[in-house]
Amino acid sequence: MVSTQAQTGVGAQQASLWGVAPYPVLVADEQGRVVLHNDAADVLLPGIRPGTPFADVVPAWLSAAHDALRAAGRTPGPPAGQEPDAPVTGVIGERAFEAHPTPRDDGTVAWWLVDDTDHLLAQRALRMERKRTAFLSEASSTLLSSLNLGRCMDVTAQLAAEHLADAALVIAPTHGRRLPVVTCLRGGTPVLAHESVDPDEVPGLGEALRGFPPVPSRWIDPSTAPVWMVPEGFGTVGSIVITPLPGHGVPAGALVLLRRSGGAAFTESEEVFARLFAARAGAAMSAARLYAEQTSITEVLMRELLPPSLHQISGVDYAGGYRPSADHERVGGDFYDVHPAAVEGEASLVALGDVCGKGLEAAVLTGKIRNTLHALLPLADDHQRMISLLNTALLNSHHTRFVTLVLASAVREGNAVNLRLTSAGHLTPLIVRASGAVEEAETRGTLVGAMPEAPARTTALTLAPGESCVLYTDGITEAEGGPMGGAQFGEERLKRILSECVGMPSESIVERVQMLAAQWVGKGRHDDMAVVVISAPRTHHLSAVNGHTRGRFTA
Amino acid sequence: MSTRTPHRPPAAETVRDTVTESVGGTVGGPVVEQLADELWDAVSVADEYTAVEVVLGALERGVDPESVLLDVIARVQGKVGEEWAADRLSVAQEHAATAINERAVAALSLHPAARTTPTRGRITVACVDGEWHALPARLLAEVLTLRGWQVDYLGAQVPAPHLIAHLHRTDSYAVALSSSIATRLPTAHAAITACQAVGVPVLVGGAAFGPDGRYATLLDADVWAPDARTAADRLALGPLPRPRPDHQQLDDLPHLADQEYTLITRNSASLVRAVFTALQDAFPAMRTYSEVQLERTAEDLAHIVDFLATALYLGDEDLFAGFITWTAQILTARGVPASSLPPTLAVLGRELKDFPRATRILERGAEDLTPVDHSTAESRS
């Protein structure tokens, strides 16, 4: 504490002590006049002299603090254990200061000024960094959650408009003539448009979309911005910056940020930050684009392998259901097809089979078999011949992957359906009679594709109206589970269920078998499951609804 | 425990739920009532030809296609459920009726009066995995199409990986998920969370979510709709909120931390086995059961355990009590005394005595059962 003696010269030594202190110190009396000051204060506040009014030489915030302190009538010195007076803060010149008051016994107050400019700047920078980090982490988790390009563009535009600009445009590179552009105003929802424009007409945009030559963010003169770049009702554009969206080695697009005139322009640090955001958005959009390209390839290849949807053909009802062994797959080693006769009045050919193996590899083999059978359709009335030719086609010295299948030729005759059935090493088809009896078809043969020959015996039978023939794969009967676990679904249970299905439409029988087998396995593992039901419709009326042949009422 | 009822409980539950659902969204009027009667007459005898004629005839006369879907077809489907519950339709008849209703919907969708061009965004409509009852979702898909949405209808029992792959592939604005069976709710919850995780909001519907949609709220679905009409109205109102990206299943259901659900689900088969064995002493009538009857008993037990697990998952005693009461009614309707239910719950309670939440739920079920035990089929509407 500075002694009152300082005023009288006795304290000159002490005064000289703080006189050379690195912090500016000034003492003002109750009348608001400067009493003392040190060298540092002289440098900071030029023109300061003892006797000058405090308010004339210090900024208003400090003079007000001095007045407030005097008005409060503070007695000198904080009593032991009590906090000293809190400092006040303010700016002097271009720097920020904390002013710590020390009331003295004679009623004067010594003000110690501490320069905390750098501290404040660091704090502000830290706050800004934290905010940006939080934003980038939010952006990353939102962007990474989707593999859909459209949604990634929406999210990018929306986040950019919320945090970086008054409006944002996300533009994707395209091979087509029209440029996909998602626009979002701050507080608005993203809107997709396709613009028939040449990106090279906008400086920096063509390069950003090509990813070559590499460009940093590019400022463009707002007055040269094309009309499509400025969202409707945006007002006058103050500044525009175009930032490339770098992808995984390929350009993912461009981000255009717009600010209104009158608002703050983009600072260099904001532009750097926008680039960090662009890197994340670009990576997400690039991943989404790659995913889309891959899925569209898969989709095309898969289309051939997916089971067809069945319907009524020439007065015979067909329904089929398929469930691959793994939930994430859509194809597997089971397959079925129904080929309508080339000539009306002849039999349609149904094939249901099961190749050995699982997953995509098995599915590819089913594709080969389905194609071969399709090519052999002219021989469809001779099941044995088809099977023998298929056997030859599949035989290969390198492996013994085989298929078991059932061929069925079905033709309507009056209200009944005539069936010829041939099993090539496959589970026997079941016939659901109108009486509720479930019969096994009398056909048996060998598997196809692994042994030199594949003989099989064909059987012929007739379905009366409401009767059905059920073809299925072993995924159904070998399903393990049941209410108490560990039991096989089995043929007996399947037959019992089918005996309760008399008179049900074919699709309901398929659904019921699939449902009960699915409930049987519960969450357990299972093989591919396929069911096809061929039915003689209950009434003589033709179905009006099959989506393919023109029904009576469908215009 | 009944072993003579011809039903399988899951299908049964489905049907009952349809009743609740269709009644909620029905708009009356003499014309549609007349149509519903005509359609019922056709559907109940599996006459597809007449059924399709009724539906297409209505369109020809200018009846609004949406009204035909919701006030005629959905209403008739509701009646199918009622009639099955009252044992006036067999399983085969019920399935046939449902299939013909579905064919009627298909016929309607091809009619020029129902032809629309999409003017709105893309919506994915799907049933939760394990949900085989597709008609409510199908009706919603048709209604949304009529109202100008571009609809991707994925059908019954869609595994979550397929649903998510579809959402990545398409720019769906929202997913509408349907579930009628309460026991599918844990699966539905996983699907809801997965859709939200890829940034797509989820609208849910179907009786599984409770008549007031309470489970939709519990499982943090973005929107719940009691019926197709309300769902379509809500979607027309404006954009759905974007889901929180960080939604975790456990946040919705902190009580799962006690592991009761996990343990009971994981060991459900051995639990059913234990109860099955103990029940043979507690319920002597079982000794006279045939093999098929015994298997049905085991299936019914498994279904009770399934509902118990669901009640544990949701932390909701009412769900289990409601199921037990309803089971008793179904048995009674078939002239089967529900006297096997109390001993079953008691045996189950003994097996699960170390599971406090399960014990409470079972006690609640037993309490609610007592008055119903003596009621008869006539007491129900």
Place this chain on the structure above:
Amino acid sequence: MTMLPPAHLRLTTVDTEDTVRIELDGELDYETADSLLTAVTDLLAARPRLHNLHLHCAGLDNVDSMGLSVLLMIRRRTDQAGVRLHLDDRTTTLERLLTITGSLEYLTTSPTGTANSSPGTGEDPRTSGEAMTARPTGPDSTT
């Protein structure tokens, strides 16, 4: 000699002069079948004077289509090597699978030709008497 493949099939091999017996325990399926084929292929290569290969099947819980495919391949290889294949102690399940797929006779009847005959040269162990409208020959089994 005991081999322990990673999956759920255990093979125990018992050697005598001109006969090898492999006991199969567990599942012969998609995941395990290859280990049996490898074991048999190595065996045939290592023992040119072998006459009989016995696969003891009593311990097999389950044979799926991949398992059957491997049995068919083993048959092809043993035929080429002039070794007689015996599937001993077949379980009911295995018997049923072989019956349904029509492969029982092929896998359990000795080739009629000489020891070195290839499977494509017309030996036909099946007795089913149906008419054969086409009699394709198998490809040359030289691998």
